[in-house]
Amino acid sequence: MRHRYSILFFPLHIIVDFLSLNVGFVGAYWIKFADIQSVTHFPYESLWIAFNLVWLVEIIVFKPYIYPRQLFKLDHLLRKLALLVGVHMAVIAIFWVAVKGFYYSREHLLIAYVLFVGLAALFRLSSLLFLREYRTRGYNNRRYAIVGYGKLATTIRSFYDAHPEMGFHFCGYFDDHTDENQSLLTGSYAELQYHIKQNEIDCVYCCMPYVNNDQLRVIVESAESANYQVKLLIDFRGFLAKGTSVEYHDFLPVLNVSSQMLLDFRVNVLKRAFDMAFSTVALGCGAPLLLLMAAITKTTSKGPILYAQERIGRDGKPFTIYKFRSMYTDAEIAGPLLSAGAKDNRITPWGRFMRQTRLDELPQFYNVLKGDMSVVGPRPERQFFIDQIVEIAPEYKNLLKVKPGITSIGQVEFGYAASIDEMVERLRYDLLYPERRSFIYDMWIIMLTVRVMVQGRGK
Structure with a gap:
């Protein structure tokens, strides 16, 4: 099975965060009160349960561990962690007020969050460094092909070549043969599906407007059976500097070019x-x-x-x-x-x-x-x-x-x-x-x- 270990990242991330949350809570209790056993007794057992339930609800609502490889960066991971911890603190504060928890120690809560954030951030940093090195050595790679040869195609390849830590392995350009691209192509449109199966390609980038609608339809319709993703590349760089937004007219996406971005x-x-x-x-x-x-x-x-x-x-x-x-x-x-x-x-x-x-x-x-x-x-x-x-x-x-x-x-x-x-x-x-x-x-x-x-x- 392709990428058989990738599926482990999601549960591992959840388990480590829950361990960090509980180690932070119990560790803070020991630092504050020099005791471990009484953390399971009133009144702290209810706060401990609330800590875990709130984090579980956040995982279900925000789905924080689902992100593409391009966003697997330290700043993005830490921003997500900060958001989750901020929401967690706000809900725990509301819980504190609701149960009138005047007996809880604010110092304990502060230490608990410091320990939790420290452990969770350390895990994210370690994971990032490990995966970068692992992928740079050629493991856990995603194979991709580019359909429609041109400036946009070479740009996306140059991007992944410059970032080997993302783990994307190039498997060739595919387009109609011309005198200019003859020596650069791996194959034609007709040969694309054969190469996808032979090389177990995971992702096909289609560069618009080099790919026409009929060619794109064939690529998309074959994606499910051949188990690969289809991604469209459209060069908006000239417009993005001015500010853009996307409007949907029924199912049709429309690029709105204006001087002001819509609110997020x-x-x-x-x-x-x-x-x-x-x-x-x-x-x-x-x-x-x-x-x-x-x-x-x-x-x-x-x-x-x-x-x-x-x-x-x-x-x-x-x-x-x-x-x-x-x-x-x-x-x-x-x-x-x-x-x-x-x-x-x-x-x-x-x-x-x-x-x-x-x-x-x-x-x-x-x-x-x-x-x-x-x-x-x-x-x-x-x-x-x-x-x-x-x-x-x-x-x-x-x-x-x-x-x-x-x-x-x-x-x-x-x-x-x-x-x-x-x-x-x-x-x-x-x-x-x-x-x-x-x-x-x-x-x-x-x-x-x-x-x-x-x-x-x-x-």
Whole structure:
């Protein structure tokens, strides 16, 4: 059987990661408590089970061990590991809150994740080095042929020749014979299927437009019975520099050439799923806190509990944002004004505490569930202030390409702005977000926000 050992990589990867996860958990327990036996007793046995169940669900959902050889690189492997660990930490944090696990040691969790990431990263590095050397020596190779001789064909061969660690072995060019390519071809189109069977070719690269539809149909229809893959090569390099995207008109793929890339679909889907899950947990588990804050807001000053105001969201669409009221009801009787921070006498004493701890923003999880906002994203502003900001900093319009958020890097690093100049200054932080937007970046901002809330450093 071809590549009989390749099938072992997948279960081996799973087994080693589970071993690393459990060694990290138990090892951290021993480092923290100098004991091993009690890790199987209450309360840590439930946390240990949660550790493994969450990782199992991640494997089923994200399928992290399925990737082509071209992506078997250290940076790609570590990015995937970081994503998985980030999701794992977030779910364990939610589990901690749900079970009210005040008896768990944060130091133990930190050590457990450090050990796990270290062991998992070491395994990935070792696997990468082993496979590179193994494939460079001629083992575990994939045999490939190229159909349609031309510049694109020589480019793909040069790529694999320059990267022997990927384990691709060239088995010839196939095309119609001409005076120019006669000495370079292994065979014609008619001879292709014979060579595929004789050389046990795994992959056939078809270079467009040198292969016509009838020839391509024969190659594709024979692929299943002869057990090889068919891959199309189309030279888009001249277009990719300008930015491209693929649209599907029914089953027909259409290359869209434009000056702006479409937002990454996978990031958007993952971000929306996380927003809904996080907001549901926050509103559900935080309901007693929300009711307590509502009661305190109502009894400490006259006026409504919630403050509703129109803000501008993604693509310039207005929406109504909700917050716990932190100012007196006549705060903006003279017109729209920015908060002057701690010295602003329009803020109630209770409102000042809520602003310092960011607790006044909690009702915005409802905005997240509605889809108006995200958990992480640039803070939304009123059109009145946006018009003034754009006059000074037109690049503010870039923030309208993404959903506004409850918290942002600008809100964490700078805080509330007391003037248009300060809003422009905060802008230099928020402009980083549309370009760096990722799940890991969002988790990092959330952790910084929690630190600000606990320390009461909001301003």
